[in-house]
Amino acid sequence: MTQIYTAAHLGDKPVIIDINGLNKWYDQFHVLKDISLQVRQGERVVVCGPSGSGKSTLIRTINRLEEHQEGTIEVNGTILNNDVKHIEQIRREVGMVFQQFNLFPHMTILDNVISGPVHVRNMARKDAIDIAYTYLKRVGIAEQANKFPGQLSGGQQQRVAIARALAMQPEVMLFDEPTSALDPEMIKEVLDVMRELAEQGMTMICVTHEMGFAREVADTMVFMDRGQIVEYAPVKEFFAAPKEERSRMFLEQIL
Ligand code: ADP
Numbered sequence: 001m002t003q004i005y006t007a008a009h010l011g012d013k014p015v016i017i018d019i020n021g022l023n024k025w026y027d028q029f030h031v032l033k034d035i036s037l038q039v040r041q042g043e044r045v046v047v048c049g050p051s052g053s054g055k056s057t058l059i060r061t062i063n064r065l066e067e068h069q070e071g072t073i074e075v076n077g078t079i080l081n082n083d084v085k086h087i088e089q090i091r092r093e094v095g096m097v098f099q100q101f102n103l104f105p106h107m108t109i110l111d112n113v114i115s116g117p118v119h120v121r122n123m124a125r126k127d128a129i130d131i132a133y134t135y136l137k138r139v140g141i142a143e144q145a146n147k148f149p150g151q152l153s154g155g156q157q158q159r160v161a162i163a164r165a166l167a168m169q170p171e172v173m174l175f176d177e178p179t180s181a182l183d184p185e186m187i188k189e190v191l192d193v194m195r196e197l198a199e200q201g202m203t204m205i206c207v208t209h210e211m212g213f214a215r216e217v218a219d220t221m222v223f224m225d226r227g228q229i230v231e232y233a234p235v236k237e238f239f240a241a242p243k244e245e246r247s248r249m250f251l252e253q254i255l
């Protein structure tokens with residue numbers, strides 16, 4: 001039996017992401033090994049670990065940017081399988097923010113943010129624009145709405161990417177090293193937006209090496225190495241005294 005990692009201190013909150021016995025291979029390469037992890041409503045999970053440990057693969061698997069071979073993934077009651085309806089349903093509920101922003105370069109900021117609501121949710125353009133401005137204001141970019149991504153700084157583009165994900169009104173947000181491609185002076189403005197989201201109760205999985213942010217915002221720390229969850233702990237315990245040698249060494253290197 002593999003252990004199912006779940007936040008005991010949030011035990012009365014419904015499970016939003018339920019990963020059970022997950023295994024994934026890239027051809028012969030076993031990239032995710034026996035991952036069983038639950039994320040509860042409102043929980044903030046920070047995933048850390050060395051480069052190549054499978055962090056991106058894990059969160060990309062949750063909304064089917066990558067396919068898995070064994071185990072089950074359930075998001076807000078929908079089983080992730082090959083049924084396109086299920087995949088679409090899950091993608092509606094899971095917002096994703098990448099290291100490289102991934103905005104559409106030929107579209108204005110506003111068009112980037114309304115594209116999901118209009119094309120995926122079939123929302124009227126007028127309503128989508130209202131929603132877009134709500135979230136662009138929230139990330140402090142509303143006055144840039146008619147510019148193109150290339151005219152914005154990296155930090156601003158990443159805030160737009162967050163607004164674009166939020167415009168779909170997801171149940172969960174996944175962040176994959178959202179500040180790793182940013183100049184140091186822009187990291188804070190993005191982390192501040194994420195911190196606010198957390199305070200508003202958003203369920204989040206964040207892959208990040210920003211341990212100051214993790215300490216402040218996370219409920220739960222997950223440390224991965226070579227495709228496995230090596231350590232899972234409430235944030236205070238993790239930083240006070242990591243149990244595993246590998247997490248200790250990792251923390252020593254990056255703190
Ligand atoms: P992390 O995000 O922790 O740095 P990744 O999930 O990106 O790790 O990668 C985990 C491992 O899987 C690495 O060894 C990487 O080279 C490999 N990998 C990632 N994506 C692919 C792919 N599309 N095909 C083959 N191998 C991949």
Ligand code: MG
Nearest residue numbers: 055056057177
């Ligand atoms: Mg990665």
